[in-house]
Amino acid sequence: MQELKAGVHRYLTDVHPDKQPLFDSLATGQSPSVMFITCADSRIDPSLITQTEPGDLFVARNAGNIIPASDADLSAEGTVASVEYAVSALQVSHIVVCGHADCGAVKAAMNPVSASEMAQVSAWIDHADTGGHSDLSAAIEANVMAQLRNLMSYDFVSDAVETGTLTLAGWVYDIATGMVRVRAAETGGANGSGTFTPITATAGSSQ
Ligand SMILES: [Zn+2]
Structure with missing residues (x-):
């Protein structure tokens, strides 16, 4: 301390x-224009990796960058409440769900027994979706896509996306290299992790 x-x-x-x-x-x-949802992992610094200033990002973090779907049995949930506030009150233009390499929550979701002694963790990672992948990198990507689909299960998100005032994006951050790979949301909800493409020094402005 x-x-x-x-x-x-x-x-x-x-x-x-x-x-x-x-x-x-x-x-x-x-009046941030971006909501940034990422893992609670200590190795991620949203402002550092996006080179943004205070006021730029409305941030929500939890283990596994998870947004429980609207049909989840929760009367209130902090991340979902933060999303609703960001979309309905702050009227952000973009939501980024940023997963990361070596994510402990995704590892736990791939091997639920490893977290079975922790009741809260076990219940929480039930909302992760690794797409059945045994490869960690693929599971991390699949979970990001699943959380984007979960976002779309809320009317206040899907209405804004359909109106064109809100876009969703999936990112995966690599701790060792600093590389961020990006995929635009597949909001229709088909399975699969899709192709994530690195943001490069020259292409960064296009995302
Ligand atoms: Zn993590």
Whole structure:
């Protein structure tokens, strides 16, 4: 904890003052255009990998970048509530679901016995979908696509997508190389992980 407090001190003295105009503009409201849903994994830093600033990304994180589908037996769920707020109140234009290499939640979903001692984890990863893949990379991609389909199970998402005010995208982040592979959502809901294509230094602006 001491390390964190020292970090806050450095932030207050060295970092925040440099961005004072930005924080002044953000002090009374936000209007992000992107919702970014990713795993709680400590190795992912959404702002770092997208080189965005405070105010740019509306972020929701949980183990496995999961969005339970609308028919899941949940009276309220934090990630879904965050999605509804992002779409209905903030009116974001894009939702990114970003999975990542070496994801522990996807590994657990591939081998549920490994998490059977943890009741909450077991129940949560029931909402993951690895597409039956035994290859971890394919399972990670399949889970991203499944979560995009789950997003589309909510009227407030599918209506906005069909109206053209919202797009969905699936990403997979590789920790070792920093590479992000992207696939536009296959919102129709067919199975399969599809082809994820790397965002390159020259093609990055097209996604
Ligand atoms: Zn993960």
